[in-house]
């Protein structure tokens with residue numbers, strides 16, 4: 001493999017709080033080739049903040065520092081805001097955890113997907129519409145013509161997620177960061193949507209960071225997995241070895257999942273006292 | 282259905298001219314936990330919205346705890362029946378702190394002891410007290426979802442409509458919330474109508490489930506049929522297989 005697509009060294013994200021500054025991401029390092037990297041971990045462990053900081057989307061008063069943060073040879077830390085805007089969407093895109101919040105409420109679904117495409121490629125109107133409809137179909141939206149004319153508040157939770165995915169995939173980015181992209185989808189649509197993403201990774205060499213709390217899903221769709229806990233990476237493993245993970249935290253996560261033939265009266269929860277490194281946030 | 286907490290008869294729902302739910306019939310007994318699963322966009326959230334008065338365009342019959350439901354929101358109704366929305370961002374007011382959000386329903390209904398109740402509820406949903414005076418944008422996705430669940434529980438409703446309550450949560454927090462829901466049901470006899478796409482969650486928490494596709498209920502099954510893979514409708518069986526289950530003859 002050639003040089004990594006993304007290199008992160010000593011990334012820290014800090015927020016001021018009433019009790020002084022708190023690091024919600026604590027000096028993590030990792031690199032990504034044209035591969036599929038999964039990030040799992042407890043709620044609040046810093047997964048979304050890690051994803052957002054790559055795109056420099058941490059809102060003030062949050063602060064990001066790193067020794068190194070490069071994407072395809074570009075030093076992300078020294079890019080101007082205008083240069084970042086050019087990268088976002090075109091070369092790196094992110095499917096946000098709250099799709100409806102991230103969609104523009106006063107534009108129809110079709111207009112938004114069309115705009116995402118137009119910012120990177122000039123197309124005649126007729127062709128634009130056809131591309132938008134075929135993208136909606138690709139993410140398994142029934143009746144794409146009707147849905148293209150709806151506003152974000154008029155689509156279901158899972159449809160909103162798929163619209164977001166369509167918007168982020170249509171410019172064919174080099175790196176896709178997907179934050180819980182399919183959490184609202186039923187399993188059969190979920191598999192179909194992840195297969196589309198997978199095709200882009202294998203066919204076009206896109207890099208993928210898949211943030212999810214669904215351990216089965218990341219072990220199926222990723223090559224490598226990072227496990228985060230209170231701002232730190234506590235374990236890295238091959239996706240296929242997730243079931244043999246050794247860190248007590250990872251083992252705890254695996255045990256907490258209900259099973260199809262579930263008969264337990266209570267699910268085991270994590271005993272945080274055994275591995276918590278600090279107050280977290 | 283005398284002891285039905287929720288009874289839907291011939292329920293059809295539209296948004297303007299677009300019909301989205303057709304002829305749905307089912308009931309949920311008091312103290313029962315009933316799941317609504319199925320295809321994305323099939324109308325699951327819409328059914329919950331109609332029950333809570335947020336999708337007024339329906340025909341048929343809806344009754345809750347024996348009382349027929351009208352077409353508009355209704356404050357007394359909120360006391361017995363609360364909804365947790367699928368999208369926690371949309372349902373939390375951006376300029377209200379967690380504390381405002383939890384104390385507000387108490388204030389509206391003139392209930393005292395707010396300080397203690399808010400503290401206890403944060404504990405119950407596994408949120409540290411340090412989150413109490415934060416705004417929604419200062420929380421992670423899963424933390425926001427727990428605030429939404431906590432708010433719905435503040436009025437101690439008897440019926441809860443839960444729309445994907447744990448799909449934004451990691452498995453450890455999901456386990457805590459599911460245990461909490463189970464405990465509340467056991468101790469207070471709460472009734473749940475819960476939308477989820479996670480079949481193992483149904484196995485853990487629910488007694489029965491309805492499977493939806495294209496706006497219709499295609500099957501109503503006991504949880505045992507799910508645990509043993511003996512579902513009968515072809516779409517239900519497809520969902521089951523896609524969740525990694527091993528099918529058995531129906």
Ligand SMILES: Nc1ncnc2c1ncn2[C@@H]1O[C@H](COP(=O)(O)OP(=O)(O)OP(=O)(O)O)[C@@H](O)[C@H]1O
Nearest residue numbers: 015024043044045046047048049281419421422423
């Ligand atoms: N504006 C803020 N001020 C202070 N703390 C914040 C702020 N925004 C986020 N945090 C904290 O940062 C931590 C990490 O948040 P992040 O959104 O990365 O979590 P996550 O791992 O994505 O969790 P989830 O699985 O629940 O989405 C959380 O504990 C959150 O409370």
Ligand SMILES: Nc1ncnc2c1ncn2[C@@H]1O[C@H](COP(=O)(O)OP(=O)(O)OP(=O)(O)O)[C@@H](O)[C@H]1O
Nearest residue numbers: 154155156157158296301321322323324325326327
């Ligand atoms: N406010 C609205 N105006 C018009 N159509 C709407 C509105 N809200 C929902 N719909 C449509 O109703 C249908 C059912 O949506 P609903 O949100 O009930 O689906 P769902 O089963 O909850 O799906 P998901 O699992 O993706 O959340 C969808 O086709 C959606 O586009």
Ligand SMILES: [Mg+2]
Nearest residue numbers: 048097421422
């Ligand atoms: Mg997150």
Ligand SMILES: [Mg+2]
Nearest residue numbers: 156157326367
């Ligand atoms: Mg829904």
